Amino acid sequence: MSVSPLTGAIRPYAWGSRTVLATLQGRPAPTAEPEAELWLGAHPGDPSRAGGESLAELIAAEPEVHLGAPVLAEFGIRLPYLMKVLAAETPLSLQAHPDAAYAARAYAAQQADPSLPRNYTDAHHKPEMLVAITPFEALCGFRDPAVSARVLEEFGLPQLAPVVEALRTGPAGIEQAVRTLLTWPESERPGLIDAVVTSARRCCGADSASGDPAIVASARLALTLAEHYPGDPGVLVAQLLNHVRLAPGEAIWMPAGNLHAYLRGAGVEIMAASDNVLRGGLTPKRVDVGELLRVLRFTVLDDPLLPSRAVAPGVVTWPVPVREFALFRVSLDGSGTPVEVPGAGPRIVVGTAGKATVSAGGGSPVDVTPGVAAYVPDAAGALVLVGDGEVFVATVPAH
Numbered sequence: 001m002s003v004s005p006l007t008g009a010i011r012p013y014a015w016g017s018r019t020v021l022a023t024l025q026g027r028p029a030p031t032a033e034p035e036a037e038l039w040l041g042a043h044p045g046d047p048s049r050a051g052g053e054s055l056a057e058l059i060a061a062e063p064e065v066h067l068g069a070p071v072l073a074e075f076g077i078r079l080p081y082l083m084k085v086l087a088a089e090t091p092l093s094l095q096a097h098p099d100a101a102y103a104a105r106a107y108a109a110q111q112a113d114p115s116l117p118r119n120y121t122d123a124h125h126k127p128e129m130l131v132a133i134t135p136f137e138a139l140c141g142f143r144d145p146a147v148s149a150r151v152l153e154e155f156g157l158p159q160l161a162p163v164v165e166a167l168r169t170g171p172a173g174i175e176q177a178v179r180t181l182l183t184w185p186e187s188e189r190p191g192l193i194d195a196v197v198t199s200a201r202r203c204c205g206a207d208s209a210s211g212d213p214a215i216v217a218s219a220r221l222a223l224t225l226a227e228h229y230p231g232d233p234g235v236l237v238a239q240l241l242n243h244v245r246l247a248p249g250e251a252i253w254m255p256a257g258n259l260h261a262y263l264r265g266a267g268v269e270i271m272a273a274s275d276n277v278l279r280g281g282l283t284p285k286r287v288d289v290g291e292l293l294r295v296l297r298f299t300v301l302d303d304p305l306l307p308s309r310a311v312a313p314g315v316v317t318w319p320v321p322v323r324e325f326a327l328f329r330v331s332l333d334g335s336g337t338p339v340e341v342p343g344a345g346p347r348i349v350v351g352t353a354g355k356a357t358v359s360a361g362g363g364s365p366v367d368v369t370p371g372v373a374a375y376v377p378d379a380a381g382a383l384v385l386v387g388d389g390e391v392f393v394a395t396v397p398a399h
């Protein structure tokens with residue numbers, strides 16, 4: 001067993017970019033349709049191909065060879081993570097994911113009762129992390145409710161008074177504020193968001209009485225979201241969240257119950273291999289407000305940024321409290337000095353700049369360039385990189 005070239009699947013969601021992934025991979029741009037995500041993994045929704053064969057089928061045929069005995073014992077015959085290169089041109093939905101225990105119970109109940117809504121595609125949780133590879137904007141976690149109350153009050157809309165009052169009670173009022181906005185009478189939503197747009201334009205105008213940067217930024221966000229999702233109460237729920245701007249190399253972490261939405265930019269994303277998503281707005285897809293409210297955690301996230309940690313020269317990681325995955329960024333300096341990447345089990349390498357040669361075991365090495373990936377099974381042994389560029393390596397934490 002050795003390294004194999006890995007071919008991922010590109011998902012053409014409407015919010016994707018017609019240039020980012022194509023340019024990264026050196027293909028003609030713009031593309032005919034938006035390209036939102038490059039999936040790298042063995043998820044049944046779109047498994048990658050390793051050496052021309054389905055990675056999911058390879059793992060199923062020889063699980064211990066690919067996963068290693070510890071990973072197989074803990075997670076069964078499945079690659080426990082999914083890696084993506086994501087390219088967002090327009091805002092994604094407000095969403096959150098259940099924790100592992102809730103996902104298992106809800107999926108089992110859903111399987112036992114066909115009358116229940118089909119909210120869950122599997123029995124697993126979906127914590128996820130994103131590292132920016134271009135400037136990246138996102139909404140991540142609830143901010144200080146006092147700031148949110150001040151912003152909504154500045155809009156000057158009497159109908160929002162109950163939401164403002166709830167937020168003024170502190171973190172204990174976040175749940176009521178969110179519930180009020182997401183259950184706003186459907187017939188009144190277009191008028192409410194139209195009024196928000198009018199107020200936001202006033203807040204952004206040169207004659208605005210407010211010089212508060214938080215209010216101006218929130219007003220601009222409301223205008224952007226309302227342009228894409230008119231009449232959607234998610235435009236207001238977004239005002240309760242941290243608006244994060246990441247520089248390349250910075251990361252955010254979305255644990256279970258964290259309400260978030262990606263707005264714009266490209267990044268490398270890694271998550272537990274699940275497709276359980278509960279949406280609350282800013283989307284034409286199905287929204288189940290009641291179920292979303294059951295899984296949300298209404299706590300303030302003071303600092304959405306996830307700190308990195310250097311583990312070797314040119315190698316950094318972002319520690320997260322999950323067993324399914326770890327992510328490393330490796331910066332190669334062209335010196336020819338081999339870099340051994342920590343971790344074992346099944347590993348996926350994707351390039352984001354320059355060129356790297358991936359070696360493991362006694363087999364032939366594989367060259368990785370931007371948007372190109374390689375797969376390393378557990379049985380191949382230690383992963384070694386050499387070259388001049390940048391790659392991300394997904395693996396499973398040491399067992």
